[in-house]
Amino acid sequence: MRFEQITSVKNNRVKDWAALKQKKYRTQTGLYIAEGVRLVEDALASGAPIEAILVSGDLQSGRYDKIVNGVASQNIQVYEVTEQVMEHVSDTKTPQGVIAVLRQTIGDPHDFLENKTDPLYLVLDGIQDPGNLGTMIRTADAVGATGVFLGKTCVDLYNPKVVRSTMGSMYHLPLFEVDLELFLPAMKRQGVRVVGTTTDADKTVFQHDFTIGTALVIGSEAHGLSAGIADLVDHSIALPMPGQAESLNAAIASSVMLYEALRQRTK
Template identity: 45%
Template sequence: MMNKQHTEVISSVQNPRVKAWTQLLDKKGRDKQGQFIIEGVHLVQEALSSGANLHTIVYAHDRREELPGGLLRQAVDLGIDCVAVSQAVLGKCTDTLAPQAVFAVLPKLGWGPEELLAPTGPALVVAIDGIQDPGNLGTIIRSADAVGATGVLLGKGTVDLYNPKTVRSTMGSMFHLPITQGDLLQLLPRAAEAGIAVVTTSLQGTTDCYSFDFRRPVWFVIGNEGQGVSAGVSDLTTEHIRIPMRGLAESLNAAMAATVVLFEAMRQRMS
């Protein structure tokens, strides 16, 4: 295979490729190009090991020693374009104040809602209804990955999956399970018609999460941090469950609540 590692160093922030990469820091640019950026050694390694379709790996020429041995060689062997840049260019194209020595550009994930409706095993899908905080969304995706969920569905009004903060918060889990976008008002009824329990948490829930049967196919709906599940979506759920609490806290953070329920689902399915 032809070696695709460039020896010249891109040092100008006015370079056309640099301008295109910089646009990926904004949702408008990501939507226009159909691509997004992952920053840092861990995410790049996770993407490579998961077989993600990386287009380009960009690294700081003067910090090459910070990269794990063999990373660039592996990328070149896979036909990935490896580009050396100056530290100024790296800083221009990344979202963090102290960026690591590498980032990569890749196309948006290609999953669709149909794959969530036809899993290979008992469904455990996390449906997101309007989560706004990138860190919360990333944490929920990591928890879904950890328990072996069959997918994540991002409903309307949810923060962009490809927001750099969301991407970092997933810690690579976004490459481990199907994640797609869709209209919950259309997809939840289809799930229910297929015999899937559509569940959400509620302080008024009559069944606690430890008594609910998660061994059956389930779509678990998580609502907005402040407003919870929207009224239209709540009307489409088939079950409301609660998380029992012994202390004085009224409720849990959305990502924490999701994690509690998802790990209970995993516990039941492992027993």
């Protein structure tokens, strides 16, 4: 198999790919980058819409076998690039030697809500830390959540740090970016209970019934739920903390709650 070679950082394609590290260019083009062997393998295996794959290093080493086989079956363009080009496009200090350029997937969230039986949705309001967002998506994937909905004040789903921190889970479950103040009422019309997390709720996560259709809403790391979203919550729950810690970060809190939901649904 023969691949096209690119050796200069001044190449127009390279300039376009490098620009995808900035949100404005991701928005303009509808493209984003995913870095790392495992992440690109997961994207290929899931049938994600890959535009191109960049590889630096020895393609015959065996390290890229799954990627080479995957692109051959899906007719995806591969570019052999120099380490300098890879470093220019990469968002990391030590690139892993493979980057995929993908199209952002935009589904209709309203169609997605139809005909779901007792769904478990993770809804995120104002999550700003890329690592937290990626971890929350991974946990939702791990517990078999029905889908994840990001409010417009969350960090960009296609931020390279978010993409990496999902460790491939973003290719395993439906993800939507929505206006929560308009969309949560649509969930309610489908019989879904909107459950918010606050530190002063009367009921704990362990006392709440997660076995029916639930949208678990997690607020920002610094401020919790925004006022408009808090007004739409049907039930408020809290994590009991008998120790001396003031709080848990959003990713840990959501993980505990999602696993409690899983426990109730599988017992």
